[in-house]
Amino acid sequence: MFYYESIKDDSLVEEKLRALSIRFPTKGFADYFSRIRNEGKTWNHKRVKRVYVKLGLNIRRKIKRRLPHREKHPLEIVPEVNNCWSMDFMSDALQSGRKIRVLNVIDDFNREALNITVDSSLPAERVVRELRDIIEWRGKPKEIRVDNGPEFTATTFVEFCQSENIFIKYIQPGKPVQNALIERFNRTFRKDVLDAFIFETIQQARDIAAEWQADYNQNHPHKSLKGKSPKKLLFTAIGGTPDCGELTLTNETT
Secondary structure, eight states, X not given: OOOOOXXXXXXXXXXXXXXXXXXXXXXXXXXXXXXXXXXXXOOOHHXXXXXXXXXXXXXXXXXXXXXXXXXXXXXXXXXXXXXXXEEEEEEEEXXXXXXXEEEEEEETTTTEEEEEEEESOOOHHHHHHHHHHHHHHHOOOSEEEEOSOHHHHSHHHHHHHHHTTOEEEEOXXXXXXXXXXXXXXXXXXXXXXXXXXXXXXXXXXXXXXXXXXXXXXXXXXXXGGTTOOHHHHHHHHHTOOTTSOOOOOOTTTO
């Protein structure tokens, strides 16, 4: 038997339609065909439609919201206090199975734990409130390094940082190594606290976390800080002594 074998090559049309569908996922055939014609291509309307259907582009797809392009910011050793803070979330559960979340904030200069907040829910509004509390006694940072979580991309958080003239350093999606300082802190906190205790209540978790934070800042020797604790390095940097108590820093201090 002899059968007719098509000699049409639609590879260029397919390539163009795929590229348009990736770049403009919310558009349809009419928009794609108009763009193709505006580029000077003379492909027949029926041919483009046939390939469009063949690729399944006529089936409505659920569009996933895309993040804007994130630039890669190198992880640098900051030269002063309040130059850059790092923030991240952690998750755990109480003995009853109830989920809890932890918000950690550190100063990249001396790795000091500025805040450890434990609660069942930590939306963007709560994150902003915690930042305001820290800024009252610490002063505000020039930059904050965060991932692309919904709390950090929320309008509430973004507008707060803009109003305070704080630059947000978003890491690239799927690249936690770009926020390595807070990731290393999280590892220590999980090993010493979250994996070491079974919490019956959120308040119990808060108390243990607060006690650990105080000891960590005052006594934990950092290899990256040449064996000094966060507080000792801080007092050394500003010319104080470790036994002079809690400091209240301002932007002028740094």
